[in-house]
Amino acid sequence: MLPRSDPKPSALTLCAMMLPGLLLSSLALGLTGCSSHYMVHDPASGNNYFTRDVDRTGDAGAVRFRDEATGARVIIPQSEVRKVSADEYEAGLRHETK
Numbered sequence: 001m002l003p004r005s006d007p008k009p010s011a012l013t014l015c016a017m018m019l020p021g022l023l024l025s026s027l028a029l030g031l032t033g034c035s036s037h038y039m040v041h042d043p044a045s046g047n048n049y050f051t052r053d054v055d056r057t058g059d060a061g062a063v064r065f066r067d068e069a070t071g072a073r074v075i076i077p078q079s080e081v082r083k084v085s086a087d088e089y090e091a092g093l094r095h096e097t098k
Contacts, residue, residue: 037089040065041080049074050092054081069096
């Protein structure tokens, strides 16, 4: 006779099946929760831009970024970059898109 298999999985088997999904979910939540928000001020024009990533180009303080309000790629030769809270970022985007 063949050994009979139990149709109900054990608690250990259930944990092993759920572990990869839980790890991926935790990783995704951790990455989105850790994103940075920046306000880039252009003193020459007086404009403020909001972005999640700023790249210093090495050209005497120039910065390159994607303006989240318009989607445009922007390079500013002289700028003031300030890290802002998620609330300030969202408020700034709402103000800039009006």
